[in-house]
Amino acid sequence: MSPFVVICLAGLLSSQVSAQLPPAAIANTPITSRCAPNFTLVRDAGPNASQSLAPAEAAYISARTSSVLPSAWQAYLSNVQASSPSPLPPYVSSILSGTLTPNNPACPSCATSPSLPRLGIASSGGGYRAAIFGAGILAALDGRNASCRAVGTGGLLQASTYHAGLSGGSWLVGSLSQANFPPIQDLIFGARGGIVEGSGMGGPNKFYGGWNAQFDLFSPNNNTAADAAFIGTLLSEMAGKFAAGYPVTFNDLWSRALSRHFVNGTNGTTLGSFLSGTSSHGAGVRFSDIVDAPTFARHQQPFPIVIGNSISPGQNDADIGPGAFVPLPNVIYEFTPYETGSYDPTLSAFVPTKFLGSRNSSVCVTNYDQAAFVLGTSSELFNQFNSSLPALLSSAAGPLFVALNHTFPQPPSLVELDATYYPNPFLGLKSDTFLDSDESFIRMVDGGDDGEVIPFQPLLVKARGVDVILAIDASNGNNGFATGASLIASQNRTTFFPSTYSFPPVPSTAATFLAQGLVNRPTFFGCDSAHTINSTNSTTDTSTPPLIIYIANGGPPPGEPALTNTPTLQIQYEPEQIQGMLDQVFTIATQGIPPSLTSSTNSTKRHNNNNDSSTGDKDPEWAACLACAIVDRARARSGVQRSGVCVGCMERYCWDGSEVGGAGAVLEFRVAAEEEVGVEVVLGRMELEREVVAGAVRRSALLSNQEEEWGKRWRCY
Numbered sequence: 001m002s003p004f005v006v007i008c009l010a011g012l013l014s015s016q017v018s019a020q021l022p023p024a025a026i027a028n029t030p031i032t033s034r035c036a037p038n039f040t041l042v043r044d045a046g047p048n049a050s051q052s053l054a055p056a057e058a059a060y061i062s063a064r065t066s067s068v069l070p071s072a073w074q075a076y077l078s079n080v081q082a083s084s085p086s087p088l089p090p091y092v093s094s095i096l097s098g099t100l101t102p103n104n105p106a107c108p109s110c111a112t113s114p115s116l117p118r119l120g121i122a123s124s125g126g127g128y129r130a131a132i133f134g135a136g137i138l139a140a141l142d143g144r145n146a147s148c149r150a151v152g153t154g155g156l157l158q159a160s161t162y163h164a165g166l167s168g169g170s171w172l173v174g175s176l177s178q179a180n181f182p183p184i185q186d187l188i189f190g191a192r193g194g195i196v197e198g199s200g201m202g203g204p205n206k207f208y209g210g211w212n213a214q215f216d217l218f219s220p221n222n223n224t225a226a227d228a229a230f231i232g233t234l235l236s237e238m239a240g241k242f243a244a245g246y247p248v249t250f251n252d253l254w255s256r257a258l259s260r261h262f263v264n265g266t267n268g269t270t271l272g273s274f275l276s277g278t279s280s281h282g283a284g285v286r287f288s289d290i291v292d293a294p295t296f297a298r299h300q301q302p303f304p305i306v307i308g309n310s311i312s313p314g315q316n317d318a319d320i321g322p323g324a325f326v327p328l329p330n331v332i333y334e335f336t337p338y339e340t341g342s343y344d345p346t347l348s349a350f351v352p353t354k355f356l357g358s359r360n361s362s363v364c365v366t367n368y369d370q371a372a373f374v375l376g377t378s379s380e381l382f383n384q385f386n387s388s389l390p391a392l393l394s395s396a397a398g399p400l401f402v403a404l405n406h407t408f409p410q411p412p413s414l415v416e417l418d419a420t421y422y423p424n425p426f427l428g429l430k431s432d433t434f435l436d437s438d439e440s441f442i443r444m445v446d447g448g449d450d451g452e453v454i455p456f457q458p459l460l461v462k463a464r465g466v467d468v469i470l471a472i473d474a475s476n477g478n479n480g481f482a483t484g485a486s487l488i489a490s491q492n493r494t495t496f497f498p499s500t501y502s503f504p505p506v507p508s509t510a511a512t513f514l515a516q517g518l519v520n521r522p523t524f525f526g527c528d529s530a531h532t533i534n535s536t537n538s539t540t541d542t543s544t545p546p547l548i549i550y551i552a553n554g555g556p557p558p559g560e561p562a563l564t565n566t567p568t569l570q571i572q573y574e575p576e577q578i579q580g581m582l583d584q585v586f587t588i589a590t591q592g593i594p595p596s597l598t599s600s601t602n603s604t605k606r607h608n609n610n611n612d613s614s615t616g617d618k619d620p621e622w623a624a625c626l627a628c629a630i631v632d633r634a635r636a637r638s639g640v641q642r643s644g645v646c647v648g649c650m651e652r653y654c655w656d657g658s659e660v661g662g663a664g665a666v667l668e669f670r671v672a673a674e675e676e677v678g679v680e681v682v683l684g685r686m687e688l689e690r691e692v693v694a695g696a697v698r699r700s701a702l703l704s705n706q707e708e709e710w711g712k713r714w715r716c717y
Helices: 003-014 023-027 055-067 069-083 090-096 108-112 127-140 146-151 168-178 184-189 224-236 239-243 250-262 287-292 371-378 389-393 398-407 485-494 510-515 575-590 622-630 632-637 645-653 663-676 684-692 704-713
Strands: 031-034 119-123 162-165 303-311 332-335 339-342 349-352 363-366 420-423 441-445 468-473 523-525 547-552
Touching (some): 023 239, 055 069, 055 303, 069 090, 069 146, 069 622, 090 622, 090 632, 119 127, 119 168, 127 146, 127 168, 127 184, 127 468, 146 575, 162 168, 168 287, 168 303, 184 575, 224 250, 224 398, 250 371, 250 398, 287 371, 371 420, 485 510, 547 622, 622 632
Parallel strands (some): 119 162, 162 303
Antiparallel strands (some): 031 363, 303 441, 332 339, 339 349, 420 441
């Protein structure tokens, strides 16, 4: 499609904004009403270690911990015991069966089920690649899968307390929760033409047809004229919000495309159903509606969290890390079905997610928290192409921005089209520390724009009492594979807020991750944080961080071709390609340290029977080792020392603290970071040309008189 076609289409749409709105546009429009008497919009979460959870979240976690997790952990324990060639130490069995007594003053709510671990799962960004890789890991942890139960990893998904995601990982978290927590195969591919939900998400939005990944996000028809009309449809679905007086930016367009893939409302078994004009395609499905999903109402799914980064006029750009786009200290916002806000001490305040769009406690806005809009917020990486005005205008996304600008003209001094806008409910709050205290709108971008492509931050909140984080890293540091750069960024960010967050030691350079093979096999970080390796009191210290189980997309399993290092901006996948990736991820998730992997310093510590040909290229003790890591903080909390197979496991899988030194290591990290953050800096524009709109929009030259107007609007980094 030429820019001429897009701009002409935009002109047609702009003349029809005031005409009758299509159903999706109506469902996508925020609604204003008077707030209930005695309603208070903002909740102060408190200072640092005294921060508190939302009452509704605390109640959900308490109910899940007492009524769901005991049986879930017992089922997981049974799977590990049945699969492990080595007996588990008694303390592992006792912890997972909930019979030990804890001592954890940092988390009073944990007392409802004393000795059980509190597990959080973090799904990284990286577009569809990250969503598919993360889904493959979750499938390997799903107790509903017989093959996963057989290898001893099944059941961990059901036993987890939290599931956080950003960017592509947010697509996984959001779709899984709002689709009523189906098995992963049904989540991705749909089931019999759509899962009918018996929740409050009725009408045309009751169908969930899978990710519909076979249809390109922006050009599902593979036909120029039809795809031009499709983009016009997306723009028309934004008209109600614009007419209601709210800013509309690229995320509004982006989220309407995402909605057809990751939100209830599209039965995508055929192109006709995918393009159907009778369906609202997820418009009107709110992120806060997750509370109505039956599995959520029964506390049967981990508590979902999606995060986004903020950009602020007063930010200190000196704190932007190598290759990143947002300063590390900028506020990280989290979205849950109950609340949206931040535990960062510069703000430490929240509003009900249901009332996002509200500015005060008198006039309440609803319907702003569109589920797709939240997922789009977390994955809105298009600001990364605004390194300069010419770079932005010469990108393949340029015609889409032109169409958006032409269809919905907005004051250039007030609206930046490359950011997501939320009316600021925290106006006037904490003016001494909160950068956006005097801003009318909060502006957000991709959750990985600060270099933290794994969503650790919400799982480090001390009020949540997370013992162990299973970190899934499908970021792109080197040719589609992870390099550990995200962990480095997360460790660096905690230094800005040492009283609020604690993070275990990790290598300071990507060179160490790569040289020691830490991205090629599971690695545990924080095994002996601030204490001896066999400490029995480490988690009584509120500054002790969670233990991290790091599983990265660092390369294919030994002897297999690389299937999982697809480009971040590939936005169309055939089912066969996805299934091939899922199959390979299952091997990655269940192999442990393959006996053939000998290049890593830590990998030389082998299990005793690594020459047993019957085990193939897997660690036969991996399931037991994973269980040892899962319970390790609860073990210390209960005053028990490591023993049995866990001693060897922790020696084998824990990072030993050694580094690869030299200037080359620092340089390698910088290069990896520059390539990683959301989109590759060097190759990003080329990939965007080739993949973001996949041929639906092609960039030629913009009229020179447009550049002056655009120059007023775009903030250039």
